[in-house]
Amino acid sequence: MSEHAILWTALSVLLLPMLSYVIIFFFGKMLPRKGDWVGVTLLGATLVQAVRIFVHFWQMGDSQLRYEGGFRWLDVGQFTADAGMLVDGMTAIMLVVVSLVSFLVHLFSVGYMHGDRRYERYFAFLGFFTFSMMGIVLANGLLFLYVFWELVGLASYLLIGFFFHKPTAADANKKAFLTNRVGDFGFFIGIMIFFTAYGTFNYMELFAQMQLAPLTGALLTWAGVGLFMGCIGKSAQAPLHIWLPDAMEGPTPVSALIHAATMVAAGVYMVARLLPLFDPNALLVIAYIGSITAILGATIALVKTDIKKSLAFSTISQLGYMVMAMGVGASAAGMFHLTTHAFFKALLFLGAGSVIHAVHTQEMPLMGGLRKKMPITFVTFFIATLAISGVPFFSGFYSKDAILAGALAFGMQGKTMIPFILALAAAGITAFYMFRMLFMTFMGKPRDEERYSHAHESPWTMSVPLMVLAVLAIVSAGWKGPADSWFSKFVTSYDLPAITAEYGHQENHIVESDHHVVVDDHAVVHVEEHATSESDAAHGDSHGDAHDDVSHKAHSMAMVMSIAIAGLGIFLSWLAYMKKAFSTEAIKTRLNPVYKVLQNKYYFDEIYAATVYKFVLGLAWLNAAFDRVVIDGIVNGSATVTKIGGWITGSIFDRYVVDGMVNGVGNLIQGAGQGMRRVQTGRVQTYLLYVCTSIVILVFVFRAL
């Protein structure tokens, strides 16, 4: 395909879901089956288009291949902004992931949402979400990234609160929206720092300018941390992860699409996309936040009995992995994990949805033994569990392994080992709680006979997506790490010297300003250094031979360790929940304080309630008081003044002056008339008398003349 064709195809990928939204939103009620087939068909078309782009990149096999197109969107005085699309390997993968999961979720929802009162609205929102997500993926600049960033937030808000008649759902969507707002605030600051420094939103121009005239010192770190705050909010990283578990109030397919596979991965995608803009300090922050999130989510998932809540914390933990990968310089591994995770986590959520659909509860203690009733769901869920636990030959193993290797290499290069240790522990815990979930749900004896007897396998619209995703959960990694598999054709790190050469000629007002003029010399050196290291590098994540050795060693070590710890986790889980070799209840009572802390999610909500919420509510109370006393005082005061003024003008001025004048004129004329009518006797003789008298008077007056 030509560049032109690629861009038009990408545009269709963006607009087809929007079309689905518009059609179903406005005409859904009139269409047969409330228009669900419109959504499924258009998303199918979107998927086809996305796959066409994917195949093109596959054939070209060049990870630096890049198509960009757009137009001038705003031109106001000095300020200009472009709207455009950037299609490269990373985009191609994301397009397929998003459209595939979205398509399958549409299909699944046909069964899952069957008979819902707002069925057509649900499909409309799904289309809207997919459109927004495609926008994030395709945007070629920070401005439109931010616009679509907010749009997915809106879609997420609408879908979390889809069952808004439940107060918990209504609270959850507000919480998600407000928590994201905190992150987006930082994100916006980060964007604005880069925009004020370089005068452009375009990624490639920014990268080029960064090479030519890097921001200095703390400003760059803070700009990076600001951008990362967007990721903290959207990708549910600690400490803003609190919204994601609550977001499970939404319909389960929505959880699979938005809160597991795509939207929450947007933060990771954003960091991967903007990686050259982060300096080492910011990356260190990212690595720490990511690894802390990974362990935090995993430990909470251990104790949750609600199957969706447990999966939500699992998602938080896995997102922590991806984010950490960005921080430790294994960004390709992070994107790789994003891809594989999207499939197996969507599968887990849809599997959970299938179970919930069958037994009408989310509490795992009320399930059990469901493998006999729901064989397809069981097998697919099992595959996903193996994938997420990091069992070899399943996709999750390769991506997680690559991340752990990156973290280990990061530690071995003399940086901190903490991310690796936390991530490794999280990997073990992940294996444990995922098998716990599998055992409690599908194995053993049914704990609630009545629910068990009503359970049934889901219809084909629900089971087909499960099977498709199960296949992808096995094969999507291609049995190789990100550097060697198909993935390396799509994503490696940016070829910055080439980008600088291509985009660097742009006018740059920073270079002209005084304290940055000198930077030019450095920039040349920097670029040359980079060029040599790039040519030596075998693939994306390495920067030279020494590093290559380290990463190679790290890779084999990490693989052994990750298999060992995953095996350990699975074994312990089997002992505890299948063999009943030791009682989990006993551990629970013995480690009661720890259990309580985990069950209460490390008291994050309580801490926020005691500090942030209290502060905000206090501020709101103060503002309300200010409003009541000062603003209302001014308003009421001015009303009183106006009232008095009105009384004065109305009752006094108007009555006595204006009316006085009007009536006075009337009275005067009436009086004059009264006086004059006496003169008009109607007698000719009287008139004549007047005439004569007047003449006599006139004669005397004018006598002198």
Added chain:
Amino acid sequence: MEVGLAHYLTVGAILFSLGIFAVMTRRNAVALLMGVELILNGANVNFVAFSRYVETSIDGHLMAAFVIVLAAAEAAVALAIVLAMFRNFGTVHVDSVDSLKQ
């Protein structure tokens, strides 16, 4: 004593004043018309006197003749009005004809 302009003017003025007096005081419309005749004739005396003593032309005389003719016409019209008045109001007293005032 020689008769001069002043004597004529005096006669004219007396006639005029008598006429005015009649017009103002008489209630009978016919007597009122007579007063008007006196006023006109007082003016005629003046015209002729001025013509004789001041201008020594016949302009004054001509004007006097005009006035006599005019007075005749006026008397004819006025008497017709008085007749109409009598027919409408049943009286020729001018002060009882005041329906315009009410």
